[in-house]
Amino acid sequence: MEKQNQKKPRILCLHGFRTSAEILKNQVHKWPETVLEKLDLVFLDAPFPAQGKSGVEEIYDPPYYEWFQANEDFTEYTNFEECVEYIEEYMIKNGPFDGLLGFSQGAILSAAAPGMQETGAALTRVPKIKFLIIISGAKFGGKRFGTPKLAAEAFSSSVKCPSLHFIGEMDFLREEGVAFLDSFVDPVVINHPVGHSIPKLDEKSMDVVLSFIEMIQKMPSEEQQK
Numbered sequence: 579m580e581k582q583n584q585k586k587p588r589i590l591c592l593h594g595f596r597t598s599a600e601i602l603k604n605q606v607h608k609w610p611e612t613v614l615e616k617l618d619l620v621f622l623d624a625p626f627p628a629q630g631k632s633g634v635e636e637i638y639d640p641p642y643y644e645w646f647q648a649n650e651d652f653t654e655y656t657n658f659e660e661c662v663e664y665i666e667e668y669m670i671k672n673g674p675f676d677g678l679l680g681f682s683q684g685a686i687l688s689a690a691a692p693g694m695q696e697t698g699a700a701l702t703r704v705p706k707i708k709f710l711i712i713i714s715g716a717k718f719g720g721k722r723f724g725t726p727k728l729a730a731e732a733f734s735s736s737v738k739c740p741s742l743h744f745i746g747e748m749d750f751l752r753e754e755g756v757a758f759l760d761s762f763v764d765p766v767v768i769n770h771p772v773g774h775s776i777p778k779l780d781e782k783s784m785d786v787v788l789s790f791i792e793m794i795q796k797m798p799s800e801e802q803q804k
Contacts (some may be wrong), residue, residue: 580770586618587676589711590669592684596632596642599623602681604638605776610784616791618705619679626657626702645683646726658726661687662700669704677709677794678740679777682751685715686723692739693732700728709794710737712743714774716751717758718772737762740797743788748773766790 593602598622607614624643632642665687669675678690689712695701708713719725719733745755747800751774759765768786770777779787 583797585617587709588618588620588674588676589677589679589793590665590673591600591619591621592645592665592678592680593621593624593643594684594714595679596628596630596644596684597634597638598643600643601638601642602684602776605646605681606679608776609632609779609787613779616788616795620675622665622668623659624728625780629640632749645687645764648723651724653724654697655712655724655726659700659728662694662728666701666704671702673709674705676797677711678707679711679713680714680715681713683772685712686718688712689715689733689737689741689761691727692737693734695732696731696738697734699731707739708797709739710741711744711790712741714746714751714755715743715758715763717756720758721755722751722754733758740764740766740790740794742768742787744764744768744770744777746773746775747771748749749769750774 588754591602593599603621624645627645628642629647636662646658648654677690688710691701692707695707716723717727717733740782743755743759743765745752745767766786768783
C-alpha cells in the first residue's frame, strides 16, 4: 500500500526539433504501463512554429514546433532566452515540477537547465530541478554545439542532480551523448540498439528505469527540505 501512495514525480517533457508535445507523448506512451503509471508526465509545445521542413512529416501530422534556432554550425543562437523564459513561465503557472524529460533539442535544453538554475542565469523563480531524463541528448559547448550566452556557465561545474541517459548505438548524437556523461555527477545510462529516437524498453532497461523512478520518489520534497 505504501508504494501506491507515493507521490508521482511530476515531469515537464520537452520534445525534439520540429516535432510537438503530441508527438513526444505518442512516442513515450509506447513505454510499458508499469513505468508510465508511476510518472505524472506533462508535455509542452515549444514556443516557435517550425521554420522549415520537419524530419517526421511522413510519420506524424503537423503542427511542428522548435525551441530555438541556430545558424548552420551551431555557433549562434536565436530566441534562446525567449525559449527559457517561456518554459519558466509555464512552470510557474502549471507547476511545481520535480524534473525534466527531454528528447533531442529538448534534451539539450533540459541538460543545461539545472546549471543555468544553479548559477542564477535562468529558472530562478521555480523550484530546484531535482532530476533529468535525457534521450538522445548533447551538451552546449561540446564538439557539435556552441553555447548560447544564457547557458555559458551551465556546465562550469558538474550537474549534481540524478540523471538518466538513453544513448542509441545508431544515433548521430551518440558520440556527443557519451562524451557529456562526464558533466554529470552520477549518470545512469541505458544503451539501446536503435538510432535517434525514443526506444522501447526491454526487460533490462525497464528495470533500470523503475530503479531510477524509485530513487527519485525517495528524494525529499521542497517542504521536507525547508
